[in-house]
Amino acid sequence: MTIFDVHCHVYPDAIAKRAADSIGEFYQLNMHMSGTLSDLLSRGQAAGISRFVINSAAVTASRVHSINDFLIQAAASDPEHLVGFGTMHPDYENIGGELDRIRQNGLHGVKLHPDFQHFCLDDSKAIAMFEALAERGLPALIHTGDHRYPYSEPARMAKVLDKVPDLQVICAHLGGWSVWTEAWKELAGRPGVWVDTSSSLYAITPEEGADIIHRYGVDRVFFGTDYPMWAPDDELKRFMALPLTDEEREKILHANLEQFLASLK
Template structure:
């Protein structure tokens, strides 16, 4: 089963504004409109069976609405969409909210510190991570165009979290560090971490073929997950780009496209099995 692990889709009322924001922030022209219908059409055209739609609250007050939207998407498109909910360290009722979204069948949580307005090193996240171990997969945005010490998210901050919470299941977006790949190679990819996966999203448009090959070689093959960051990039184009730049065989490409289907807790509602410390 082919899965796109990293997509975004917005309510029709705000999709246009959300895409405009993405275009401005990342200096791109988004390939999609940002609506769920356009997302599913793009995935079907690429031969992708399912996609993970990531929702993130940019303020504490948006946690409930964002999670309600995630729940509604998953219910409306069974077998096509896996929705990830959200938390925010400023939202005081996070324990009850974790219980609520877990009961609703949400398997994962998206964190985007840069857009959500907190640092990944925020101590208020620590009890949330502790409570979420064995219950949710976290998809975490990592990196930006500024230096790690000035960035709310970076490979070093994620490495510290993984060391502190060895049972926390984490997908490090963008090969572990958007525009910080040298730092990801020095931190996240030098130690065996059985609780860590890497998605391929938003990397190839900014990389050389040599860098793509280096990143692919540094990651355990079974820990690589295909992601597009739609609506930023088209699934068909991204599949072609990573295969060509990485000089990947068809069998290796098939593995990257289907690895997500083997992730604990992603395609079923059972709790994620606890894992030994790395």
């Protein structure tokens, strides 16, 4: 079976270790994978994963352009296996121009991480950024939820979707890391919402995982590992332990994401 991972972070070789270590610190995790494209491909393919959405989030607006350049180049280096998402920041000066540029250069959306990027999802500048995304039919893969910070609260995501109804978002970590129940209560059933399974299944029981997936609807869920936070084979094992039918697994492991990407303008 094709397995398609919607959530993989990659960094230029020269800074990968530093970038991965700083994420590890934020989540108090020991990062033992390098975060390079070659490491992702070798570990992922060894686990049976054949396609990967690669991304990275710019901590500051000044880094947006160079990170997007890196992702454009990385995704183009292996189009058979890689789909690229760029990044954006609400403080970026010419949001529309940069979104047009990344789209013309083959990227399919952007990755945002409000807790690293220090903006609240429903800030007025962020709303303007989401409007620019929606106008272009570009989806955002967004880190949502962290019980320690207010930035990416699911309730704020819900407010954004009320204000920008055409926006398509993939809310990572089953809609809200560490706040899973609050997340599905706010976000399940909304037409612009998809979620991924990354960085969640280690913290909840397989029954809870399947229950949350069913709250969103099996058609609304993508498999993701959040590499290099987690090893692809470990995340895949956690996913396969969920009490789901083969048909449900097939959808989440690749069919939903293929359909989603094909539907983008």
